[in-house]
Amino acid sequence: MTTQKQDGPTTRALQGLGDPRPSVRLRAALAVGTSPDPRFVGMLVERCAVETEFHVRDMLTWALTRHPAPVTVPVLVEEVRAERAQARSQALHTLSKIGDRRAWPAITRELLSDADDEVARSAWRAAVVLVPEGEEHELAAVLSTQLGRGERETQLSLSRALVALGDTILPVVHAARTDPDPRVRAHAIATDRLVRDPDSRFEFAIEEAKRVVALGVTGQEG
Structure with missing residues (x-):
């Protein structure tokens, strides 16, 4: 009142x-x-x-x-x-x-x-x-369902959120690299590369990931 x-x-x-x-x-x-x-x-x-x-x-x-x-x-x-x-x-x-x-x-x-x-x-x-300590993996699993969504800004936001969770995201991101949807695969590959090299440019990572998907290479790196 x-x-x-x-x-x-x-x-x-x-x-x-x-x-x-x-x-x-x-x-x-x-x-x-x-x-x-x-x-x-x-x-x-x-x-x-x-x-x-x-x-x-x-x-x-x-x-x-x-x-x-x-x-x-x-x-x-x-x-x-x-x-x-x-x-x-x-x-x-x-x-x-x-x-x-x-x-x-x-x-x-x-x-x-x-x-x-x-x-x-x-x-x-x-x-x-x-996210409370110990629940990062469950959050990563939910966030991974949004891979491939939207345009550049949306995809970059999701990748940044995933990267912020650290290595806990690796299993779900690696699993998404074999998703039937090429947009999901490319986004997963780009996100994986940002985890390995946080200073890399997302635009470069996503374009390179698209080329990898086009060539039919979806396996995990090194």
Whole structure:
């Protein structure tokens, strides 16, 4: 329930978050993050779901991270179930920035395979941050089901998420190298090479992997 009496700066910030001018919304989010107040959390999360400007969304996320996790995490966990894709994506992104592992149960298989690429990418990033110790292999197995999905940016996001899990991904990535789908095989080979050489360029790795698949070579390297 919203209190009837709010101080001047609070009222101005609340109004600023909904201002039609991005510069005003940006300043309002900065002000909220500079002086955190639990009364702002709900509105910050609501604004993340509809904000059109990347820089403003980034500032909204920063403002949320400035509030205590026990206040923000339950609201964000509820938001990952929202109907609007941007609401799910931004909530997941913010959870990855907060890094509170109590949010881990909210990272479901459904989110990791969400039909919206931005939601799925945010879920992958959040998952590798929040996964409890000892559950990395199970996460890698779920992530591997998304190999071959989407265009370059989506594939790169998935590869980075897998690489972040370390050597635990090798069995599932190696298994994917023999998948009937050539896109899955190429993505698996490229990811395997990034594990071996994290400094290599993904574009080079994926193009070389496609050539390998075209030649019919799917076995494991060396």
